[in-house]
Amino acid sequence: MAVIELRRLRAFVTVVAEGNITRAAEKLFMQQPPLTRLLKGLEDEFGVALLRRLPRGVETTDAGNLLFQEATKLLEQAENLTNTMQRVAKGDRGSIAIGFTSSSALHPFVPQVLRRYRDIYPAVTTQLDESGSGELLQALLNKKIDVAFVRMPVSGMPELKSDQILQEPMLVALPDKHRLAQENDAPVTLTELVSEPFILYRRLAGQGLYDAILAACFRAGFSPTIVQEAPRLTSCLSLVGAGLGVSIVPASMARLGGEGIHYRPLSADSGLFASLYLAQRKESKPSPVIYTFCELVKSLLAERQG
The missing domain is CATH 1.10.10.10 (Winged helix-like DNA-binding domain superfamily/Winged helix DNA-binding domain)
Structure with a gap:
C-alpha cells in the first residue's frame, strides 16, 4: 500500500x-x-x-x-x-552468530559479554558456535558466523581483521602423581620440562597457542617432545589426567579442574601468555547488530581496565 x-x-x-x-x-x-x-x-x-x-x-x-x-x-x-x-x-533487532573456542569460553570475560549482550538486546537472536580458532576464522570467511573469540590473530586473510582484547597467564598442567606436582606451587620454568612428554592442542585448530609454546621452548634452549596432539584443549587435559604427559594451557582452563590434574603457574621469564582476540570480517559498514556487539565488547573492556 x-x-x-x-x-x-x-x-x-x-x-x-x-x-x-x-x-x-x-x-x-x-x-x-x-x-x-x-x-x-x-x-x-x-x-x-x-x-x-x-x-x-x-x-x-x-x-x-x-x-x-x-x-x-x-x-x-x-x-x-x-x-x-x-x-x-539501531541493532536492537535481528540475529548474530558468535563463535568461540573452548578455552575462550572458560575465561570469565566471554560469558560476561554474552550475558550483558542478552540483557541489553533481548530481541536479538544469538547463535553460538564452539570450534577451533582456525575453523572459526574460516567460518567467518564463509559468512557462517559474524564474530569470533579466537586464540590467534588473523594472518593471511585480508578479508578479516582481529583485535587483541586481553591476555592471560599460562599454567603447566601435570598428572597429579608427577614429581613437579608433589612440590610447592611456585612457578615452573620451561627448563624443568625439557625431558617431559608434551601434549599440545592440535596446531591446525590452535595455531596461536601451539606456535607460542614451541617458540618459548626454543628460546629456553630445547625442542619439546610432543607425544600427542589433541583436537581440543579439554582433550589435552583429559590426556594429562590419564598420565600421558604434561601440557601448557591458558590459566582459565584451570576452572575445569579435571580429575588427576595438578596446575602450577609458569614462570614469567617464559614470556608465554595466552591472548584472546575478537575477529570479524572487514566491512566498510558492518551490520548494526555486529557493530553494537563489538561496541559492547569495547565498553566492557574499558570497565575491566578501569
Whole structure:
C-alpha cells in the first residue's frame, strides 16, 4: 500500500475518532477543505459512502465503520513495522552468530559479554558456535558466523581483521602423581620440562597457542617432545589426567579442574601468555547488530581496565 493511501486512511480514522471534520483537521495540522477532498476521494476509491454528515459532525455508515476497524488495525501494523525497522537499524533487532573456542569460553570475560549482550538486546537472536580458532576464522570467511573469540590473530586473510582484547597467564598442567606436582606451587620454568612428554592442542585448530609454546621452548634452549596432539584443549587435559604427559594451557582452563590434574603457574621469564582476540570480517559498514556487539565488547573492556 502506497504511503499516500496510508495517509488517507490515517486521516479517515482521525475524523471518525473525533466525530468532527474541523477538529480532525486541526489535529492533522491541515485545512478543512483539503481534508474534505481527501475523504471524498477515499469514498470514490471504495465506491461507497463512508460518512454521514450531521448538523454538528459526522458518523460512519456501515461500510465506514468496517473501514474504521480495518484501517485502525492496518495503521497499528504499519506503526509496529516502522518501529521494528528502526530497531533493526539501531541493532536492537535481528540475529548474530558468535563463535568461540573452548578455552575462550572458560575465561570469565566471554560469558560476561554474552550475558550483558542478552540483557541489553533481548530481541536479538544469538547463535553460538564452539570450534577451533582456525575453523572459526574460516567460518567467518564463509559468512557462517559474524564474530569470533579466537586464540590467534588473523594472518593471511585480508578479508578479516582481529583485535587483541586481553591476555592471560599460562599454567603447566601435570598428572597429579608427577614429581613437579608433589612440590610447592611456585612457578615452573620451561627448563624443568625439557625431558617431559608434551601434549599440545592440535596446531591446525590452535595455531596461536601451539606456535607460542614451541617458540618459548626454543628460546629456553630445547625442542619439546610432543607425544600427542589433541583436537581440543579439554582433550589435552583429559590426556594429562590419564598420565600421558604434561601440557601448557591458558590459566582459565584451570576452572575445569579435571580429575588427576595438578596446575602450577609458569614462570614469567617464559614470556608465554595466552591472548584472546575478537575477529570479524572487514566491512566498510558492518551490520548494526555486529557493530553494537563489538561496541559492547569495547565498553566492557574499558570497565575491566578501569
